[in-house]
Amino acid sequence: MRFYIALWFAKIVNGLINLIDKSRGSNFAGEHAMKIDPQMVAHFKGIDPDRVLFITGTNGKSTTNNLVNHIFRENGKKVISNLEGANLIYGVCTALIKASSLTGRVKADYFIFETDERFVPVIRRQLPAANLLITNLQKDQVQRNGDPDFIYRKLKEAVKGQNLRIFLNNEEPRARAFDEDAREVVSFGVARHSEAFRKSGSYVTMACPRCHHKIVFDYYNTDGIGAFHCSNCGHRSLAQADYTVEDVDFENRSFREAGADFTMPYDTPYMLYNYSAAVAVAKEFGGIEPSAAAKAFAGFRNVGGRFEIMHYKGKTIKYMRIKQENPETLQTSINVMAADPNRKMVALGLCPLVDMIPHYAVTFYAYDCDFSKLVKSDVEKYFCFSNPVCYDTANRFIYEGVDPAKITIEDSEDVEVIFREIEEAETDNIYLITWLHTYEHMEKFLKKEGAVYE
């Protein structure tokens, strides 16, 4: 009875939210309904665990979830998912509430949920998904997670002996190490491509998750991910994953995977692993042939706020989102800028972390990132903004050999001040890198000022 009260309450709440602001309903109903029935997710009817997939990992969860959903829906499958990115149990619960009947029955071909890597054990206790996809497990959110091993251990405990089919990233050492825990492994990967890179010996790699010796990367396809082997034990990427993106042609925006030709919706290297994973899931989980998945690729549009191009007062501004405390997303942005041979301005707002109390002024992850190629490229000026970490950001550039005369600093996140500095650049080629929250403020300003988005 408790379940029904929670469900009906949540449906009324959802109805009210829809009347007020549809964008705010991704967590709210589930969070409040679960106060009435804490086991609510377990009480929905009609869910076959074999038809449930959790997509977890540090980077790429949302994009992969969106792409998988897009492919499945384009191929006539009914999917229940949390596409709004609410990836804790409340987001999953809200998605099920929205899709269920008044008796709590859900009818769908597949249930595909993005799940925060910390909360996989919690969600699986109520919704025992038989399929798990791990994008990667990297340095991220250290204020709450400390180090990658903290998450690795949590996830290991959650999957051990659970008879899961695991889709895992062949070229990310921690994800690869889950092969020993799965009933069935489906690996996905990317062959070495033209924008693969190496870092000098002054950069650290990582500890082997099995023996703690050094992991050696032959190259990186994207930061922290590429063909690897442990310098001590046998842990290594397979020469060929079950599903591998090959023949990548960034210029013509194409690649091949599982015998099919694909068009890239986004021609950036970090997207390739998401593509590879989505094709593997489509075939193995959804029974969708790669050729059919390929047809869906052309019409895929990712969730906003990851990579945006806009035109503002004669400038072309390319925004790239970074996650604070996360060197991989920053390195990806650096690589994109470094690959642009044209003169550019770099506007970098690392910003303090304000996710939880206490806020803190962190920039240390920038020392894991290799700025050398960016610095060697044609940069007119570096603009470091955001209180109170702008000076530390500037110092990172100086430690990379940038002439201090090319650096301007603004101890503020005042949008008008930031865009005044951008307007003063001689080049019209502007790269703006900051976290999503600051960008959302900027976006409001830009739209008000008449910026045109591509």
Place this chain on the structure above:
Amino acid sequence: MSNFKIAWLFPDTLFLHGERGNLLALARFAQLAGFEPEIQKVDFTSASFAPEEYDVIFCAPGEISSFPAVRDWLLPYKARLREYVDGGRPMLVTGTSVGLFGKQILRSDGSEAEGLGIIFTQFSENKAVYGDDIWFECEYNNEKMEIIGNQIQMGDLNIVSEKPFGRLRYGYGNTGKDRNEGVLRGNSIFTNTLGPMLVCNPWLTEEIIRVAAAARDITVGDFGYEPALERRSFATKQKFIETKETGLTNCGR
């Protein structure tokens, strides 16, 4: 030809939080002092390790699960490492790795591990992580100074009768219950502070270089470096710390 050797212990195993920045700072300031610095990695593949051959030894934080393997490799060199530390030579150990150099590590799952025992501390892993800024006063090489950095605390550090490195003005420090930050043994620093600390606080970096040089009877004068950028950074972060919301009560507000 290098005349200033810096040892970087297990960089790829103890690889967290961008701490390679400390190496860059040490090398930069050694150069400003007129030396030709060289950073040498010491890890599982090294044939041997002679601590006394280095002017500075640096060890960054790592995952606690890696500590037993590193400890076992370093154990044959324990006496020489202790001699290095007790002889007043400069070693810098940051973050969780302070636990590795202590006597005992208690894991949150109830298991225990021995540390190297260079300092007499006990590290107890907590179930939850605590991340924050840290701000403290300290004295190093007879110079009083203030340090601001970050702290990602995986556990509490009981320093028993060791001398704390700093007195907190804000932050969790060793336990979140008092105002002690880290341990200072001779001229070796064992600190919770990240940042990288030596990039953000070059006044400390200069003193470490001076201590290292003095061990070879070399006196370093003025570095010729004006840390204007770092002082502005310090001031704005100090203000940020003084005005932010916190649950810590150990330092008062």
